[in-house]
Amino acid sequence: MxxxxxxxxxxxxxxxxxxxxxxxxxxxxxxxxxxxxxxxxxxxxxxxxxxxxxxxxxxxxxxxxxxxxxxxxxxxxxxxxxxxxxxxxxxxxxxxxxxxxxxxxxxxxxxxxxxxxxxxxxxxxxxxxxxxxxxxxxxxxxxxxxxxxxxxxxxxxxxxxxxxxxxxxxxxxxxxxxxxxxxxxxxxxxSPAERLAALEERTEQLLERNRIARELHDSIGHALTVAVVQAGAARAAADPEFTDRALEAVEETGRAALEDLERVLRVLREDGRPASARPTLADAERLLDSARASGAKVDVEVTGPVERVPGPVSREGYRMLQEALTNVLRHSGPVPVRLRIAVDDVRLVMNVRNALPPKSAGVTGRGGSGLRGIRERATLLGGRATTGPHDDEWQVHVELPLK
Structure with a gap:
């Protein structure tokens, strides 16, 4: 009742x-x-x-x-x-x-x-x-x-x-x-047209949120990984001079992460700043310096005009390289790393290799949101990316079309 x-x-x-x-x-x-x-x-x-x-x-x-x-x-x-x-x-x-x-x-x-x-x-x-x-x-x-x-x-x-x-x-x-x-x-x-427009808008919002999440994961994750590796190495070395260098590396990496965070926040605030403010492969030297400061020996070979790579490809390539180096430091520590970047008229090829630690010999490369993010970025650009063990080494291989 x-x-x-x-x-x-x-x-x-x-x-x-x-x-x-x-x-x-x-x-x-x-x-x-x-x-x-x-x-x-x-x-x-x-x-x-x-x-x-x-x-x-x-x-x-x-x-x-x-x-x-x-x-x-x-x-x-x-x-x-x-x-x-x-x-x-x-x-x-x-x-x-x-x-x-x-x-x-x-x-x-x-x-x-x-x-x-x-x-x-x-x-x-x-x-x-x-x-x-x-x-x-x-x-x-x-x-x-x-x-x-x-x-x-x-x-x-x-x-x-x-x-x-x-x-x-x-x-x-x-x-x-x-x-x-x-x-x-x-x-x-x-109407059906209004429903379709609302669905497209919702899809765009989800894609933008996913992109921002990847940006934060790659940038902040890299900075935190470097900081953890540097702090552990400084404590193990117990050398004041080495500790100073480690703190300097943490400071530089943290400053770069704050700049990346500010870029992402600009997107969220929609203040009209251009997306080209994001780092590109032309700025990759700071990633290499950060990895070297963490104790990794990075051997780099670049062929072709990297500065002529189109903006979207160059920006996504920077994030892929950042995640690849972060993955090395996180799972293998300060080991030798070989980086090969080749640019021709039709594609960008990037290959990152490092020695596998003994405990990672059975890793397949299928897990982890960072490596999955690399493959997703490559697919969205019409390219491909493979990650996993190769000849007793861990390899991240990326091929991206320039057009």
Whole structure:
């Protein structure tokens, strides 16, 4: 029983009722002009219900009407301060103007449905309330002119009948409100084009978040790995001079990481800074210096004009190299590293090799978000990347097209 009465305590039940009554207002204005509402016949009632339909269809041709109806439906048909359902989900009502004839037709059907449902609600409400007053003897209209369609019950049955009629009125309000909300979702909901646009926007947001996550992982992860390796080496060496060099390397790596973090935060703040502010392969020397400062012996061989590599390829190549060196320091420590970078007219080839520590002899290279990120970056650029053991060494091999 409390569950049945709960809708009567919700404000949205009565805002839906009001929404229905407002929707029928045009019919009563037109009916007051012609044929009049003083003593209408059945034919007159038919005119009242059908006269405003052409006006509703004509109004639906205006694109802004769909937006106005969507905003009104959000505010009055669904609970919550932001016109959402109680669980916080969007009600599925579009607030965009009509962008196609399909949208205009759906809006016209909605306006006509709201008009006729509102008129039916007014007539049924009038009949129920009139019967309650007539049954209780509160009406002084004679039975032949009171406009009631059903006979009035008097005597001892009048009171329970009046209670039932009041409950029927509330049940009708709840049922019609729910029907109107369901119709609004179907007729004022997003069109396929709007759904596709929203899906594309959501996809772009997820891709941007994924890119930012990779940026932070590569940059901050590299800095923390270098700091950990340097701190461990300084503690093991117990040499003040070596400790000074280690702290200097940590300082330089931390400063570079802060610069990268500031670049990522600029993207989040959308302050219009160009994406080209991100480091490229032309700035790879600082990665090599950081690795060397951590104790790794890096042998570098570069062939071809690295500075002519297109910006997107060069920036992603920098991040791949950063992750490859970070992976070496994290899993193998300060071991010799061979780096080969070759650039020709059609592609960039980057190969990073290092000795495998004994405990890593069985590693397959399939795990780890960093190595997976390298492969994902290469795939997005139309290239390929392989990571894993090769001839008793760990290899990261990347090939990226320049066009």
């Amino acid at each position: 409390p569950g049945l009465l709960r809708p009567l305590t919700r404000a949205v039940t009565y805002t839906r009722w009001l929404h229905l009554l407002i929707g029928s207002g045009v019919a009563w204005v037109c009916g007051a002009i012609y044929p009049g509402l003083s003593s209408p016949s059945r034919t007159d009632w038919l005119f009242v219900l059908l006269d405003p339909v052409p006006l509703m269809v004509l109004a639906a041709m205006v694109p802004a009407v769909r937006r106005a109806e969507g905003l009104q439906a959000r505010m009055m048909l669904f609970p919550g301060p932001h016109a959402t359902e109680g669980d916080g989900e969007d009600p599925g009502i579009s607030v965009a103007p009509s962008a196609s004839w399909r949208d205009r037709v759906r809006t016209a059907v909605w306006l006509v449905f709201r008009l006729e449902a509102g008129c039916a609600m007014v007539l049924m409400t009038g009949q129920l309330i009139g019967m309650v007053f007539a049954s209780l003897g509160a009406s002084d209209e004679p039975a032949d002119t009171d406009g009631l369609l059903l006979p009035v019950v008097s005597g001892w049955a009048a009171l329970p009948l009046g209670v039932l009629l009041v409950l029927a009125e509330f049940a009708m309000i709840v049922a019609m409100g729910r029907l109107l909300a369901r119709a609004a979702r179907r007729l004022l909901g997003p």
